[in-house]
Amino acid sequence: MKSLFKFILNHIPRPLLIRLSYIVQPIIAWWLKGNTFTDPIDGRSFRSFLPYGYNKQRSNVLSPSTLSLERHRLLWLYLQRETNFFTAPAKVLHIAPEQAFFSMFRKMKNLNYITSDLHSPLADVKADICDLPFEDHSFDWVFCNHVLEHIPNDIQAMKEIFRVLKPKGTAILQIPQDLNRATTFEDNSIIDKKQRTEIFGQYDHVRVYGRDYFDRLRNVGFQVEEVDYTLQFTTEEIKKYCLAQGEIIPICRKI
Template identity: 40%
Template sequence: MQISFEKIYAIFFFREKNREGVICPVCSSFERHRFFWFLMKEKTDLLNSQKQKKMLHIAPEKCFTEIFSNLSHIDYLSADLNSPEAMEKIDITDINYPDESFDVIYSSHVLEHVPDDKKALTEFYRVLKPGGWMLLSIPINENLEVTDADLELDDPQERIRRFGNVDHMRVYGIDFEDKLEISGFNFEKYYPADFVSQKLIKKCNLPSQPVYICKK
């Protein structure tokens, strides 16, 4: 399935209420989704139709669900604890699949909502096949050495002030990478500028935060 998001992004402005230049009016992608697309094309074998893969997509985004589910070489499963849009209801701290079930896991901005994020990472590692990989992003402040978290905080405005969203339980610092290592993952961290031109970064309004490719 050949889709040129680059051409779409070069034509349209991206808008979200109170944040101009974010959501694509054609595919509803956020800036991080557009970065994921470049990353998947350039740094993974996800789109290689010669390799069959079983994929777990956590908290499925509309802009990717149709693409992934229509790739003939991917056995696709979307999952979420609450969303009716997902194919299965799954708690990522207790994934009801055997060890080494998936070749690929995709999780974008999910862990900050999960009380026991360490257990979620352990479960991701458990159900990933040896040689498999996970595409992972979280809201991270790389100026923070230590993650700012408070599971008991119940003041919505204070949650927004500290964590950026009323549903977030933490904002990650650079110690997040310690959690990846403790869970068993080897990982590579990518920024758009690592492989996307500045011209395209500007056109597509790509984010400044990194994305992790975590390998087992």
């Protein structure tokens, strides 16, 4: 199964993959129902989760119901337990909207929820992240998760997110990160897809972020809190929810 999922991820364009998933997902969720792992986003449990990964496949990480990964479930738990996101009125921009959140956020009556992306079929507004078509100080929340590693000019993208965020607003800007690496590695001369997958972890990534990622955000103007929210859970809970021990959530605020 791992080799099949790896082939699908590396050969089917993401917009098509999103559309196909809505057909296949209900069948897989029914087939895998059980009691071993629980997706906290919708509360459903399964005997196993699905594998996922463009290069090295990780076992039991993709939820059969919401299609959430470790980072989605961790963020959901953080928002649910530590913020008023689910209750307070807010205007939200979701860049490259994730399926794990899309339908749930869309249903929330307290949110004015807007999605944006150049290619995603889930986007309300087709736009370049480096040139967002929104006025300054427009949003209480901005979600932009696992996007910046795809963007050649990531600093400009960060500046645009900062610009459209309201004062006292919060941006969640998750990225794949090597916390053992002090500085970010990028090499624009690497254009071969296989080589990019080997070096950057995915064929369409342009860098591997190190711990200096947080300083990049601070230099743009954000106040950044590096939250290891997995510390709030027992070993049993981490296994139950299939979380990634030690993953950092960058909570970025505009003061």
